[in-house]
Amino acid sequence: MILLVADPLMEKAMLPRIRTLLLLVFSTTFTATFPTNAWSADDYVLDLYSTYCVACHTAPQSGAPQAFDHSDWQQRLSNKGLNGLVNSAVSGFKNMPPVGGCGECTAEDLEDLIRYMSSAKSDQGKQS
Numbered sequence: 044m045i046l047l048v049a050d051p052l053m054e055k056a057m058l059p060r061i062r063t064l065l066l067l068v069f070s071t072t073f074t075a076t077f078p079t080n081a082w083s084a085d086d087y088v089l090d091l092y093s094t095y096c097v098a099c100h101t102a103p104q105s106g107a108p109q110a111f112d113h114s115d116w117q118q119r120l121s122n123k124g125l126n127g128l129v130n131s132a133v134s135g136f137k138n139m140p141p142v143g144g145c146g147e148c149t150a151e152d153l154e155d156l157i158r159y160m161s162s163a164k165s166d167q168g169k170q171s
């Protein structure tokens with residue numbers, strides 16, 4: 044084996060295989076660290092939430108659906124669907140300013156924020 048690897052031609056032949064193996068190991072680790080099958084809020088989303096949304100969405104007097112009050116959100120979700128809520132967040136809705144005041148939020152971020160705020164309190168322990 045040592046002899047084979049020392050052979051420059053054989054080395055050339057082995058390299059792509061080693062690369063494939065490394066890629067495989069890397070992607071397996073990556074998938075294990077960031078599961079793609081279950082949604083969970085990441086630090087960036089949590090940061091956006093506590094910077095931009097928390098002011099109204101944890102203050103009942105604002106009239107905003109309250110974060111982690113599942114039933115409060117469920118009604119809106121079943122009326123408009125997630126996409127509908129993302130759209131109203133983007134354009135602003137009644138007393139809520141456009142993009143909830145979060146100029147740096149993309150539609151995707153807003154979707155994550157809505158998923159996060161509309162999740163039940165009992166699920167919070169599962170957020171990473």
Ligand code: HEC
Nearest residue numbers: 095096099105106107119128131132137138139143145156
């Ligand atoms: C200045 C206060 C304020 C801030 C900041 C704010 N919201 Fe809201 N939001 C509201 C109010 C008030 C409503 C309820 C409007 C109504 O139904 O009368 C609301 C409703 C919503 C809705 C439901 C819209 C619908 O169509 O029913 C979504 C989604 C939403 N907010 C997302 C967000 C997100 C995401 C953020 C942070 C980026 C955010 N909001 C920040 C005040 C705010």
